[in-house]
Amino acid sequence: MVAIQSVTKKYGNSAKAAVENLSLALVPGEIFGFLGPNGAGKSTTIKMIVGLLSQDTGTITVDGLDTLKEPVLVKQRIGYVPDEPLFYEKMTANEYLQFICEIYRVPNEARQERIVRWAKRFSLHGVLDDQISSFSRGMKQKLGIVTALVHEPRLLILDEPMVGLDPKSAFILKEVMHEFCEGGRSVFFSTHVMEVAERLCTRVGIIKNGSLIACDTFHALQGRSGSGDLSLEQLFLEMTDETE
Template sequence: MIELKGVSKSYNKGKIKAVDNIDLVVNPGEIFGFLGPNGAGKTTTIKMIVGLLSHDTGEIKVDGIDIDKNPIEVKKRIGYVPDSPDIYDKLTGIEYLNFIADVYGVSEKDRKERIEYFLEAFDLKNAIGDLIQSYSHGMKQKLLITAALIHNPSVWILDEPMVGLDPKSAFLLKELMAEHTKAGFTVFFSTHVLEVAERLCDKIAIINKGKIIACGTMEEIKSQHERESLEKIFLELTEK
């Protein structure tokens, strides 16, 4: 569902290599965790996959479609939650959700059902008519998640999605991820919470200084590094 081949990205006229010739394959039905310290290249990689940043070299495909050749078709298949909930403060919550539903061509029936479900699940019903500028960070995060899932995309890409969520909403999001992959779809998310990644993910990749330094199932990675804890493996690899 997601395939990166030889993908690189530099800043400052090539002086800073944010992502350095990485290969990555994420299969249907997988929850894939993308781990790394701050500045490792996680968000840059995610922004290239969703089409917010161009890559310098390599090839990116989503659901078999090359993002360079057909970016709109790729974006139709993605639900994206960025690392910072920066949204249109002057809209109400319901105006924002309807705007996103219009962009993705979601029918009136489907949007009504999905909006009602998520508003109830995320406890947003009482605030959905208010301006987004009055929302807390957590409420904005829940609104963004709802907007990202409103068109039922086959690929969910989430950058630090648990940040700002209360325990109930974080639990619900993890449940939604599991349900999504049971339908044969894909979840790709970055997180700093290693316990969540260890418990939730089918596979993980660790990126450091722009390079993938470990990739596989938890069992494979623990076996390769002869450690029982993802935390210990992560610290040993990223401190080198």
């Protein structure tokens, strides 16, 4: 689904790479959790996959399509929820979702049904005709998620998706992520909430200082550490040297 091969990215003239020689692959049907301390390179990696940033070396493919050579086709396959939701705030939620459907060429007959279905799922159907500027942070986050889902992408990429969500919405999002992968589609998400990653992810990747230091299932990581009862949080802290 996603193949990242030997990718390096530096910002401007900085000597230090934000992402260095990163390689990982996402298989269809898996939920991949991307973990790392602040500034480790998670968002940079995500922005390279969604086509906002270009890598200096290496290749990234989505469904076999190179993100730099076929950016439009790649974007068509991706549903992206950024860490900071951005909208045209003077539009109503419905206008915005209709706009997104048009951009992603969602068939006319399916649009309203999908918008209403996803809005209902995330309890936004009552505010579809409200201006986005009137939404709270959490509502905007939910609208961002609905926006990413409404065009039925093959790959869902979420950057810190749980931020701002109430417990019920966070629960629904986890359910949605599971359902999304059932049809052979994949989810790639970054989070700082280790419990969520531990329960939800098929595999997790841990990045530190731009390099991938671990990439496996939670149980395999436990086994590798030699202690079978460590939580993902403890493993993470151990690997990233962030314990006291």
